Amino acid sequence: MTALRALIRKEFASLFGSPTAYLTLTMVAIVTALIFFDHLRVYNQILFVYASTTMGGFDTDTIPDYINLWDTVFFPVMETLGLTLIGAVPLVTMRVFSEERARGTDELLVSTHLTPSLIVIGKFIVTFAFVLLMMLVAFIYPATAISKGGIGLQHLGAVFFGLTLHGFAIATIGLTCSAFTSSQLLAAASGWALAFVLWDFSWANAFVSEGTAAFLEAVALHPRYGSFAEGIVSLDNVAYFFGIALIGMAVARFSFDLRRVGS
Amino acid sequence: MKSEPTDAGTSARDEPGGIAIVARGLTRRFGKHTALAALDLDIPANQTFGLMGANGAGKTTFIRLVTGFLLPDEGSIRVGGFSPTSNPRAVKQRLGFVMETSRLYPELRVRGFLRFMGGARGLEGAALAAAVDRAIDQFQLHQAAGRQIGNLSKGLQQRVSLAQAFLHDPPLVIVDEPTGGLDPVQRGYVQDELEALRGNRTVLLCTHDLDEARRLTSQVAVLEAGRLVASGTTDEVLHGDDPHALFRPREDAAS
Numbered sequence: 001m002t003a004l005r006a007l008i009r010k011e012f013a014s015l016f017g018s019p020t021a022y023l024t025l026t027m028v029a030i031v032t033a034l035i036f037f038d039h040l041r042v043y044n045q046i047l048f049v050y051a052s053t054t055m056g057g058f059d060t061d062t063i064p065d066y067i068n069l070w071d072t073v074f075f076p077v078m079e080t081l082g083l084t085l086i087g088a089v090p091l092v093t094m095r096v097f098s099e100e101r102a103r104g105t106d107e108l109l110v111s112t113h114l115t116p117s118l119i120v121i122g123k124f125i126v127t128f129a130f131v132l133l134m135m136l137v138a139f140i141y142p143a144t145a146i147s148k149g150g151i152g153l154q155h156l157g158a159v160f161f162g163l164t165l166h167g168f169a170i171a172t173i174g175l176t177c178s179a180f181t182s183s184q185l186l187a188a189a190s191g192w193a194l195a196f197v198l199w200d201f202s203w204a205n206a207f208v209s210e211g212t213a214a215f216l217e218a219v220a221l222h223p224r225y226g227s228f229a230e231g232i233v234s235l236d237n238v239a240y241f242f243g244i245a246l247i248g249m250a251v252a253r254f255s256f257d258l259r260r261v262g263s
Numbered sequence: 264m265k266s267e268p269t270d271a272g273t274s275a276r277d278e279p280g281g282i283a284i285v286a287r288g289l290t291r292r293f294g295k296h297t298a299l300a301a302l303d304l305d306i307p308a309n310q311t312f313g314l315m316g317a318n319g320a321g322k323t324t325f326i327r328l329v330t331g332f333l334l335p336d337e338g339s340i341r342v343g344g345f346s347p348t349s350n351p352r353a354v355k356q357r358l359g360f361v362m363e364t365s366r367l368y369p370e371l372r373v374r375g376f377l378r379f380m381g382g383a384r385g386l387e388g389a390a391l392a393a394a395v396d397r398a399i400d401q402f403q404l405h406q407a408a409g410r411q412i413g414n415l416s417k418g419l420q421q422r423v424s425l426a427q428a429f430l431h432d433p434p435l436v437i438v439d440e441p442t443g444g445l446d447p448v449q450r451g452y453v454q455d456e457l458e459a460l461r462g463n464r465t466v467l468l469c470t471h472d473l474d475e476a477r478r479l480t481s482q483v484a485v486l487e488a489g490r491l492v493a494s495g496t497t498d499e500v501l502h503g504d505d506p507h508a509l510f511r512p513r514e515d516a517a518s
Contacts, residue, residue: 006382010371013379017370017411104366111330111360112383113352260334 003113007122011096015130020091025137028088032138035080036073036145043072074146078159078229081138082222085167086199090191092130093174094184096123097252101182116256120179120249127175131167139163155231162228165241169221170195172248179252195221283308283435283465284329288338291324291489298324300489301338308434311457311466313480313497320486322469326437329467330360343435356385359428359436363443366424369413373404373423376412380427398426402456418449425456435465442475454478477501 015021050063100106109119143156174191181187200223201216208216217223224237284306291299299321306312314322327333328340331347331354339346345353368376377395386394399408402422407415412423421441428436441457442450457479460466470476476483477497484494493500 002385002387003383005387006379009382010368010375010379013375014368014370103368104362105368107327107330107332108360108362108366108380109383110332111355111358112380113355113385114383115351260332 004118004122007109007114007119008126011123011126012129015092015126018095020095021130024088024091025134027091028084028134029137029141031084031088032077032081033141035084036077036142039073039077040145043067043069046072069146070151074142074151074159075229077142078163079226081163082166082225082229083199084138085134085163085170086192086195088134089131089167089170090174090177090188090195092134093127093171093178093191094188095178096127096175097178097255098181098184098187102184110256117253119256120253124172124175124245124249124252127171128168131171132164135160135164135167158231158233159229161233162225162237165228165238166221166225169241169244172245173198176248176251179255282306283343284467285341286325286328286338287340289325289328289335289340290337291321291328291333292336297489299328299335299486302486302489302491304484304491304494306465306467307482308465309462310482311461311468311480313476313483314467314469314486315471315476315483316486317471319488321489322486323439324489325486326439326467326469329354329437330358331355356431357434359431359433361424361428361436361438361441363424363440367412367420370411372409372411373415374399374408376423377427377430381430384431386431394430394432398430401429402426416449418445418452421445421449421453422456425453433464435467436460437467437469439469440471441468442470442472473501 046067047063050067097106100109106119110116114122139160143160147153147156170191173195174187177190177194178184178187181190198219199221201213201220202222204216205213224240227234227237282305284304286302286304289299289302289304290297302321302325304325314325316322324333328335329342329347331351334348342354343357345357347354368379371379374395377398378391381391381394399405402425404419404422404426407419407423412420415423425438425441428438438457441453445453454475457466457468461479461481466479468476468480480497482495483497483500485492485500
């Protein structure tokens with residue numbers, strides 16, 4: 001545990017010792033704010049159109065129920081944020097393993113008490129912690145604003161939980177790609193590609209059998225995340241995201257074995 | 264892989280005059296290329312042993328097999344009586360590793376890096392703080408302790424690299440090309456430090472530099488294309504009429 005603690009401290013120092021972490025946090029905060037305010041602007045315009053009377057007055061009774069903050073602003077913002085994370089998270093994960101490989105410091109790490117499993121666990125923990133921070137940066141502002149519109153904390157909690165698990169899944173994909181290459185660019189590109197492919201398979205429904213479509217639906221990120229975004233926390237969705245994390249860690253761990261025996 | 268004998272329970276330091284590293288029939292291939300071909304090598308304890316050879320001779324592969332970073336295809340290797348494959352923790356406790364200067368963390372500060380490496384080697388609390396202070400004293404890193412490694416000169420970076428290897432006071436230290444790219448002053452400093460270790464612990468020194476090997480080592484082995492082409496005392500091996508001939512390719516070398 002001493003070695004793992006040391007690795008976690010070092011990973012945090014390395015992460016915040018480079019501008020990538022700050023740039024990514026800033027980018028996520030700006031993109032979230034832009035998306036949020038854009039939806040809020042549209043919401044206000046719709047409100048205005050519905051509530052304006054021909055006499056130039058303002059009558060809120062004419063606004064239909066489906067024009068509300070949740071459906072018009074928060075849900076689409078969270079949907080878009082889920083997609084935004086696919087763009088942002090691989091920027092953080094791309095360096096985690098591949099930088100060690102490129103520098104040759106993985107050899108130094110393995111000469112210490114850190115086993116490959118501990119290295120993988122330590123790097124996943126730190127990356128997940130950073131993703132959590134990213135979620136807070138992205139989530140707090142729209143959540144605070146929307147909670148004023150009457151959405152319960154329980155609902156917000158479910159959305160945040162889902163958003164975080166979704167971020168962890170993308171981080172897992174990015175870390176796994178990073179474990180197999182010394183090129184940060186390749187790690188980021190393969191992370192983006194894999195996450196985008198896994199995001200949604202509904203486009204393929206017209207081309208595959210019903211069984212295959214059901215399977216693709218089961219492995220896709222979007223339907224699972226969408227369920228959380230609607231405020232529903234189901235055990236199978238939680239298990240799905242944890243499953244992705246565990247498989248990713250096992251595959252990243254396998255990359256060390258592959259190098260030990262590989263040619 | 265062939266099966267290896269059971270681990271013995273003694274370290275190199277426990278066996279003065281014994282053998283620190285034993286390789287038997289050690290073979291490692293990378294695809295069709297044989298990096299080490301049935302290497303038999305004994306590295307005695309408490310001496311500085313030079314491992315020499317041209318680029319691609321198999322020195323780095325041998326080091327990686329000692330540290331457990333690579334697995335052998337055939338044969339066995341024992342470090343202080345332990346196998347890096349079946350008992351890596353015991354080997355790592357006895358091992359310090361000095362890599363080339365480029366293989367550090369440029370974004371970390373020197374003291375932070377040493378604390379990390381000490382922690383990664385199982386030191387904590389007062390023992391870790393004392394080990395870091397001792398290393399900073401020993402390698403004269405006081406001025407650099409608060410600076411980022413990436414901003415240090417290559418010579419200072421090599422001192423940092425040396426310092427981290429001695430934090431846990433290991434009986435065996437592997438030093439890979441310690442003076443490559445250093446100016447004469449820094450080279451002299453690093454060589455002085457390594458010379459001071461003679462007889463205190465086992466040092467496996469990989470170098471291309473004949474003068475460095477003559478100054479620092481008591482025994483050397485020369486590899487060529489993964490095979491042992493010469494071994495013995497440094498005087499015997501490197502003081503011939505044409506020691507450079509040891510590094511020239513031969514026709515019967517392994518492919």
